[in-house]
Amino acid sequence: MDMEINRSEYKILIVDDVMSNVLLLKVLLTNEKFNIVTATNGQQALEQVKKENPDLILLDVMMPDMSGFEVAQRLKSDIETKDIPIIFLTALNSTADIVKGFQVGGNDFISKPFNKEELIIRVTHQISLVAAKRIILKQTEELRRTIMGRDKLYSVIAHDLRSPMGSIKMVLNMLILNLPSEVIGKDMYEMLNMANQTTEEVFSLLDNLLKWTKSQIGKLNVVYQDFDIVGAVRGILEIFSMVAAVKHIDIELKGADELKSLDVHADVDMLKTVMRNLVSNAIKFSNPDSKVIVQIHKEEDMAVVSVKDSGCGISEEDQGKLLHTDTHFSTFGTNNEEGSGLGLLLCQDFIVKNGGKLWFESQKGVGSTFSCSVPLTK
Structure with missing residues (x-):
């Protein structure tokens, strides 16, 4: 050594x-x-x-x-x-x-x-093992403290920022509803709208950050229940139709009418978080006046939900960087909306915890399809 x-x-x-x-x-x-x-x-x-x-x-x-x-x-x-x-x-x-x-x-x-030389070599060897062990113990303790500090910081950030952001979000929503552009003028209305959207994005980032931290430190348990995934997806699309409308994007749901309902066995909150992230990404990376297609179908004992956009797509080189914790990769949306790359990691984490898979296909300049599978109710 x-x-x-x-x-x-x-x-x-x-x-x-x-x-x-x-x-x-x-x-x-x-x-x-x-x-x-x-x-x-x-x-x-x-x-x-x-x-x-x-x-x-x-x-x-x-x-x-x-x-x-x-x-x-x-x-x-x-x-x-x-x-x-x-x-x-x-x-x-x-x-x-x-x-x-x-x-x-x-x-x-x-x-x-x-033999003097042999004695010294054998003694020094044992002492160097003791020294190495000490270093490892010291570093382990330092690392433990660092991680505890980091997790504390994350949850403080997410918790303490969430409620003020929530209030701002509500105020902006109220203003937009009560101050139409004919009252305050087109420019002011645009600015208000922009502020509203930014707040929504920051809020969902904080939400992701909080959930990611909890998941990483093992504070987030999967609570399985049987629920209708078609209904859950419909609910999420309703919420996003307004955000999509601002960018003149149509969201179309396919497969829901044929299936009517489809029961899955998973954590409903985790699944909703995944769907919210995938739909919000699709809108973010879509070009104005285009379509986002959400499709639900059965594949053996799994329900598969895919979200397809015809947006900017992901280059082959960048595709390899997605879904890896260490690269923490992200790109800009079609409106230069910035992403943290955290959303997809969270989706993958949640889907795997629920016994499913997350995958995607993408072509630069053509668009992307992100899909996830969830076990059906037995």
Whole structure:
């Protein structure tokens, strides 16, 4: 590992009942700048571990009161000390002892008499593993805090902005209804209309942001119910007919008359969010005086809803970037309406959570069709 380790930050406990061994090891490792504490029997070793909290233990196997293997077993059975790596010091080179050492949780062996280079390499290797683990734990904790902060920020943004935006939206809707263009003049009416539309877009973006955050942090559970998807789609199209009319776009629903109703098993709110996003995108990317066609049909045990526009389409290169969390890709609508790319990610997330699929076909300059499938009621 190419890690710069400050050896003086690491403490090694040397345990051996032969004093000359302890001194030799102490000299060798102090020269390498490690911090050293010592013990001359098993009982003392256990006390030193509690008191000094070492990063590594060099443990002699053959000791009169308690063998190294026994000391290791005791350390490994205590939650506070079980993760401290142990290197056994042993004059025994029989396979049985080595196996026993690994069984009781040893990390390595050094045989006596010591070879100085081997000792230092083995000790440094164990310490570098400890150092790497520390870095990972520190980074994990930092990441956890960052993610918590981000999620908090998202929900604050979405929550706290939603209600004022909702109020503005209502005021603008009221104004538009009560101030026809003949009263306030064409230009003022256009501006009011523009403000109204922008507010609607910001509101739905906030809505998406809130739902996306909740979904990502696992706070959004799928609540399955059986409902008629034809009715749900009709309801959404009614809401959007006004937005579409402003851009002189016709929304046509196909397949609904033949089917009358079609029961699906899914989360009705999630599905409505998906439909709203797909229809609003279709309108956004449609040219004035064109059509958006919404079609519902059955395919085996799935209901498929597709939303087709004859708008600006998506180039092949950009198609690959859609529906990937990392690219967070978006383009401008035909009226230069800006998208966040979040809507489609949310749609995909919701549809997959409901056991369906989301896919699309698109041709630059010709238009796009976005489709999603949802399981039918069994």
